[in-house]
Amino acid sequence: MSVAKNLIAGRIPEDRLFPYPALRDKDREVLGQVVDAIDQFLAPRHEDFKRWDRDAAQPEEFIQSLRDLGLFGLIIPEEHGGIGLSNAGYARVLCQSSTHDSSATLTIGAHSSIGMKGILLFGTAEQQARYLPRLASGELIAAFCLTESGAGSDAASIRSQAVKNADGSWILNGEKIWITNGGIAGLYTVFARTASDAGKMTAFLVEAAWPGVSHGRHEDKMGIRASSTTTVSFADVRVPAENVLDTEGKGFKVAMAVLNNGRTGLGGGAVGGMKALIALATQQAQARRQFDAPIARFGLVREKIAQMTLDCFAAESVVWMVAHYIDSGQQDYSVEAAMSKVFASEALQRAAYQALQIAAGSGFMRDAPYEQITRDCRILTIFEGTNEVLRLYIALSSLKDLGKSLAELKTAVDDIFNNPIKGFGVLTDYAEKRLTRATGVGRDKLATPLPPPLREAAAIFERYTVELAKAADFLLRKYGRSIADRQHELQRVADIATDLFVGLCVLSRAASLGNAPDTSGAHAVQMARVFAQQAKRRMAHQVRRITHNEDEDMDRVAGFILDKGSYPWDVM
Ligand SMILES: Cc1cc2nc3c(=O)[nH]c(=O)nc-3n(C[C@H](O)[C@H](O)[C@H](O)COP(=O)(O)OP(=O)(O)OC[C@H]3O[C@@H](n4cnc5c(N)ncnc54)[C@H](O)[C@@H]3O)c2cc1C
Numbered sequence: 001m002s003v004a005k006n007l008i009a010g011r012i013p014e015d016r017l018f019p020y021p022a023l024r025d026k027d028r029e030v031l032g033q034v035v036d037a038i039d040q041f042l043a044p045r046h047e048d049f050k051r052w053d054r055d056a057a058q059p060e061e062f063i064q065s066l067r068d069l070g071l072f073g074l075i076i077p078e079e080h081g082g083i084g085l086s087n088a089g090y091a092r093v094l095c096q097s098s099t100h101d102s103s104a105t106l107t108i109g110a111h112s113s114i115g116m117k118g119i120l121l122f123g124t125a126e127q128q129a130r131y132l133p134r135l136a137s138g139e140l141i142a143a144f145c146l147t148e149s150g151a152g153s154d155a156a157s158i159r160s161q162a163v164k165n166a167d168g169s170w171i172l173n174g175e176k177i178w179i180t181n182g183g184i185a186g187l188y189t190v191f192a193r194t195a196s197d198a199g200k201m202t203a204f205l206v207e208a209a210w211p212g213v214s215h216g217r218h219e220d221k222m223g224i225r226a227s228s229t230t231t232v233s234f235a236d237v238r239v240p241a242e243n244v245l246d247t248e249g250k251g252f253k254v255a256m257a258v259l260n261n262g263r264t265g266l267g268g269g270a271v272g273g274m275k276a277l278i279a280l281a282t283q284q285a286q287a288r289r290q291f292d293a294p295i296a297r298f299g300l301v302r303e304k305i306a307q308m309t310l311d312c313f314a315a316e317s318v319v320w321m322v323a324h325y326i327d328s329g330q331q332d333y334s335v336e337a338a339m340s341k342v343f344a345s346e347a348l349q350r351a352a353y354q355a356l357q358i359a360a361g362s363g364f365m366r367d368a369p370y371e372q373i374t375r376d377c378r379i380l381t382i383f384e385g386t387n388e389v390l391r392l393y394i395a396l397s398s399l400k401d402l403g404k405s406l407a408e409l410k411t412a413v414d415d416i417f418n419n420p421i422k423g424f425g426v427l428t429d430y431a432e433k434r435l436t437r438a439t440g441v442g443r444d445k446l447a448t449p450l451p452p453p454l455r456e457a458a459a460i461f462e463r464y465t466v467e468l469a470k471a472a473d474f475l476l477r478k479y480g481r482s483i484a485d486r487q488h489e490l491q492r493v494a495d496i497a498t499d500l501f502v503g504l505c506v507l508s509r510a511a512s513l514g515n516a517p518d519t520s521g522a523h524a525v526q527m528a529r530v531f532a533q534q535a536k537r538r539m540a541h542q543v544r545r546i547t548h549n550e551d552e553d554m555d556r557v558a559g560f561i562l563d564k565g566s567y568p569w570d571v572m
Contacts, residue, residue, distance in 0.1 A: 008399065020505075020509045021088075021324035027085055038096045038100070049100070049101040053226055055226075058103060067137060081132070094268040100276075103224045114384070115185065122245050126242065147178055171236055171239075179229065187205060189204075194248060196248050199253075206243065223374075263337040281305055318340045318501065338390040342394070355370055395491070399476060460532045461503050495539075499539050506532075
């Protein structure tokens with residue numbers, strides 16, 4: 001059972017959280033070289049990145065250099081010509097490249113995280129042998145084609161269609177929109193409707209060079225402007241039978257698995273963005289003098305720098321924890337991956353706001369990097385699942401298992417009369433859990449030895465794991481299956497669960513760093529304490545709002561304005 005599903009049932013699965021995992025030695029060796037190469041190559045190109053952002057273009061020579069650096073083969077196994085990094089190592093590379101440029105990071109990231117990930121996860125040996133070497137060299141750049149004009153968050157409603165021929169091949173028709181790498185890709189992972197008893201969607205590997213495949217113009221976007229985003233169209237494209245990815249009818253499963261697995265890439269990129277912002281804000285705060293002092297002396301500037309650092313540490317802790325779950329072969333990590341994406345993307349957007357605020361007027365000027373970073377990072381809460389939809393997913397997936405155990409409880413109660421032995425077995429276990437939840441004493445205490453400053457922080461997470469379980473229990477009893485339509489409540493559950501999971505990752509990381517010989521260990525412990533206090537305030541607020549809120553009034557306000565179509569008041 002995943003960490004999130006444990007938390008919502010009132011348990012902290014310590015073996016999944018402590019000790020904080022370390023990078024594989026093999027990754028560490030390779031990473032040193034890759035990270036240096038990225039810095040050497042990207043650092044001198046900052047003026048180019050600025051120009052390409054304005055021109056909305058990424059020159060082919062630059063993409064060729066990315067190929068030459070091996071950046072399209074980061075996660076492809078060595079036997080197929082790649083570097084063979086783990087998920088954690090890969091996220092670290094994206095972290096580094098995004099300290100320089102978001103568009104360049106996205107070109108590499110969309111290829112590996114989503115474009116060709118399906119071949120790694122579901123490809124047959126033959127498909128892997130046929131495509132991975134060309135993908136590793138960057139001869140083929142990959143793109144992931146799911147979204148359509150009528151199917152964004154509701155990906156299951158796509159209309160692109162593939163019809164099977166008598167010889168087993170397929171004819172594919174449809175148009176995808178906003179496809180990252182759409183204009184430079186040689187291979188598309190395409191999702192289309194297929195009539196099959198197994199399901200309504202199938203994933204196909206489609207080469208850009210095949211007759212009937214075309215792409216639209218480079219989209220004129222708000223941010224990540226140099227990154228290629230285009231429509232991709234398929235007009236009577238013949239797809240051979242051997243280019244079905246996984247099995248017919250299982251396309252939706254493939255799409256979700258790819259997105260879940262790829263989320264740590266996005267998280268790594270967000271952490272890199274925050275590191276860049278912290279460096280910029282620090283330099284600015286030291287250099288800028290007002291009232292006869294560097295602005296770094298002022299409490300309100302220092303608070304922003306501290307908050308950015310705290311958010312970055314927390315995002316880093318959660319993203320790499322999830323990456324290690326994936327690397328260690330755990331199957332059930334999709335909720336934690338969604339939490340890491342939601343937390344890291346929002347933390348980066350807060351950091352962009354705070355850093356620009358420190359730079360103030362000069363930060364508002366286009367010569368400074370802040371406005372581009374602000375525009376570039378805006379996409380992160382939108383693509384690869386909007387943060388709203390991911391919050392619903394976090395809450396509903398976690399509640400689903402709890403709902404099942406409540407249903408089992410009902411059966412157990414019935415069983416007490418029909419089959420007393422079976423019934424009592426389950427009920428006793430459940431009663432014990434409820435007692436634990438009600439008192440906060442018992443199985444929910446962390447057994448891992450922690451130094452006293454972290455023990456205090458741990459007590460907060462122990463207490464709120466109980467609160468989350470109580471809230472979930474209350475909501476399931478009150479709404480039953482209709483909880484799926486209670487979005488305000490689901491958002492609160494997701495936010496409490498996310499703060500708990502992120503907080504426990506921070507605690508685990510601080511515990512592992514606490515004994516570091518320099519002062520960074522002590523500061524990590526301090527940050528874990530502050531994060532726990534901040535999380536406690538947020539969680540207490542959300543717990544209270546489960547029973548005390550203005551949801552219905554807010555809904556009436558929205559209903560009124562939606563009917564009116566505009567704001568109706570004026571002072572005239
Ligand atoms: C620059 C860029 C690059 C992209 N790259 C790719 C790519 O490579 N491949 C690909 O397939 N797609 C890609 N996308 C598409 C992206 O994944 C979608 O934009 C995203 O899934 C959201 O869909 P939408 O924009 O249609 O929003 P909608 O689904 O229309 O959502 C609109 C709003 O309604 C909210 N909403 C929707 N449903 C619900 C609900 N049930 N409950 C509550 N709120 C809800 C959303 O959170 C959002 O705020 C890209 C998009 C952009 C802008």
